[in-house]
Amino acid sequence: MNLFCETAIEDIREKQASWEEKELAAALSSRPEEKPAYETECGIPLKRVYTAADVADIPADELGFPGAYPFTRGAYPTMYRGRPWTIRQVAGFGNPEATNQRYKYMIQTGQTGLSTDFDLPTLLGLDSDDPRAFGEVGRVGVAIDTVDDVDRLFDGIDLEKISVSLTINPSAWVVYAMYVAVAERRGYDLHKLAGTLQADPLKEYVAQKEWIYPVRPAVRLLRDLIMYSAKATPKINPISLSGYHLSDVGGNALQEIAFIMAFAIAYCEEVTGAGMDIDDFAPRLSFFFISHQDFFEQICKFRAARRVYAKIMAQRFKARKPESMRLRVHVQTAAMSLTKVEHHNNLMRTAIQALGAVLGGCQSMHTNGLDEAFAIPTEEAMKLAIRTQQIIRDEINVTSVIDPLGGSYFIERLTRDMETEIWKLLDEVDERGGAVKLVEEGWFQQKLADSAYATFRKIDAGEKISVGVNRYADETSRSAEVHIHPYDEQCTQLQIDRLSAARASRDHARVRELLKELAEQAGSDETNLLPKTIEAVKAKATLGEICAALREVWGPYAEPMIV
Structure with a gap:
């Protein structure tokens, strides 16, 4: 009809x-x-x-109702009437104690979920005393070397009562192991732990460029994480498929959704190929998208993404549970849209992007600080970012009606057009051999690079406007003083001292044996690596040592050349 x-x-x-x-x-x-x-x-x-x-050509059942297949109008039947989206501002810098203090400040300000950024050495599987970590320890995220650092990170925070997002990818399985070990140390019920790991390996190779191992071993690690966590910590999402980063390097809205759906297909094929039923893990898959500058395009993007995902799960993987077909999405406003020039304009940019995410039906959101073009946000900037979400939620009455733009001629036409183009891209990925193969060949990387180049040409030509930068520029504002978050110069030495103390107090023979066993397990494809990793972190093996043990087995990654 x-x-x-x-x-x-x-x-x-x-x-x-x-x-x-x-x-x-x-x-x-x-x-x-x-x-x-x-x-x-x-x-x-x-x-x-x-x-x-x-x-006229859109069937009525393509719209449907909120919380029902194909979920165009929302992931849940009551949406924000039943539960507002989670305010999940990311934090992470310096030593664990510094980030812990920021957590507690944001909780006091009204944040309802925690999210953690990790420093570059942690992301790359390096300990803080590794020469390659010099100058980066605690700079763009929190430094984590041992299980005790994770304990310090969440000191005084009840992990059974607040959900925690961990923005970690190549070394995600190690940080997860540490998180589980801390929870067990404190006597928590693992089935009550709630949160999300980012843990999306394929987008690292095509966008964020932080990797440790070749592509296929990295996908195997994710498979092990998904299969282990589904039983051990059933309320933790083992992955947040991160279209945000595809957009952040220049991908357009169609590429963001289509490419990340291709990655989702690859991961589901990997896990089901290992013998796990789609309905036993798909309900815990989650997504992370950007809310960018084209207001209506972004709203329609979220609606189209829900419909595409539902059809993939139902038609391709034969999922039976509605929750397996329900796309749940965390949204972050567009960091790449923020400017140093007239940086106070970033408040308006972020507010409008956040409103688009709400009208698009997000489940949680991070709003950027107005000073993020310079450094990690100050407390005042983070407070304003939280207040932005609270004003949208509590003052302007947009949460009273589910999918309030649904039925708009423009919204429904654009949603359908975007869905059609997404399917075209997914068909091309299938025809060319699938996502893993195309990541290894550099196909996705080339597409994103081409899109970024086209966008920057429009900026240079003045076709894409940035207010205060290439249009309505005010020279007097270019020299405005900005107070930014300071970097703690003592951070590195403190982490090195803690590493030395941890190594001095542990059973070295036990650690060596566990690392040897872990490497042997990595040599075959049959054993899940999580149980042995959890044993290793409990014995005080460091993150860098665990990652190095598998690097010896799998070798490094060589990036394909793109032009």
Whole structure:
């Protein structure tokens, strides 16, 4: 059943043709439009006006109802009436104690979930005393070397009562092992732990560029993590498939969704191929998308993504549970849209992007600080970012109606057009051999690089406007003083001292034996690596030692060349 009857559609088309011939033609003759053509950021053409005729081909069941297949109108039946999205501002810098203090400040300010950024050495599987870590310890995230650091990170925080997101990828399985070990040390019920690991390896190779191992071993580690956590910590999402980073390196909205769905297909094939039923793990898969500058495109992107994911799970993987088909998404506003020039404008950019995420139906959100173009946000900037979400949630009454833009001629047409283009990209990935193969060949990397180049050409030409930068520039604001978050110069030495103390107090023979056993297990594809990793972290093996043990087995990664 379609949304409108054919008789009504024909009448609308006739009336529109008359309007174009009379009113529109007269207006264009006296005042031409500013551009010869209009389109979304991802290149979908935009009409002047949308009518029922533009949605005549869309079946009514493609819209459906919130919380029901294909989830176009929302992941849950009551959405924000039943539960507001989680305010999940990310924090992470210096030593664990510094980040812990920021956590407690944000909880006091009204944050409802924790999110952790880790420093570059931790992401790359290096200990803080590794020469390659010099100058980076605790600089863009918190430094984690041993299980005791994770204990310090969450000191005084009840992990059974607050959900925790861990933005960690190549070394995610080690940090997860430490998190589990800390929970067991404190006597927590592992089944009550809630949160999310990012742990998305394929997007690292195509976007964020932080890797330790070759592609296929990295996917194997994720498989082990998914299969272990599904039983041990059933409320923890073992992965957050991160389209955000694809956009952050220049990918458009269609690429963000299509490429990350291709990665989701690859991961599901890996896990089901190991013998696990799709309904035993798919309900805990989660996603992380950007909310960017093209307001309506972003809203439609979220709606289209839910529909595409539901169909992939139902049709390709034969999922039976509705929760296996329900796309749950954390959203972050667009860091790449923030500017150093007139940085206070970033408040308005972030507020509008956050509103788009809410109208698009997100489940949790991080709003960027106005000073993030310079450094880690100050406490004041983070407070304003939290207040942005609270004002949207509590003051402007947009949470009272589910999918309030649903049924709009424009919204439904653009949602359908974006879905169609996403399927085209997914079909191309399948035809070329699948996501893992194309990551190894550099195909995704090339597509994202081409998209980024096209965007920067538009910026240079002034076709893409950045207010205060390439349009309405005010030279007096370029020298404005900005107070940024300071870096603790003692951070590195403190972590090195703690590493020395940890190594001095442990059973070295036991650690060596566990690392040897872990490496032997990595040499075959049959044993899940998580139990042995948890044993190792409990014995005070460091993150760097565990990652190095597998690097000896699997070797390094060589990135393909793109042009």
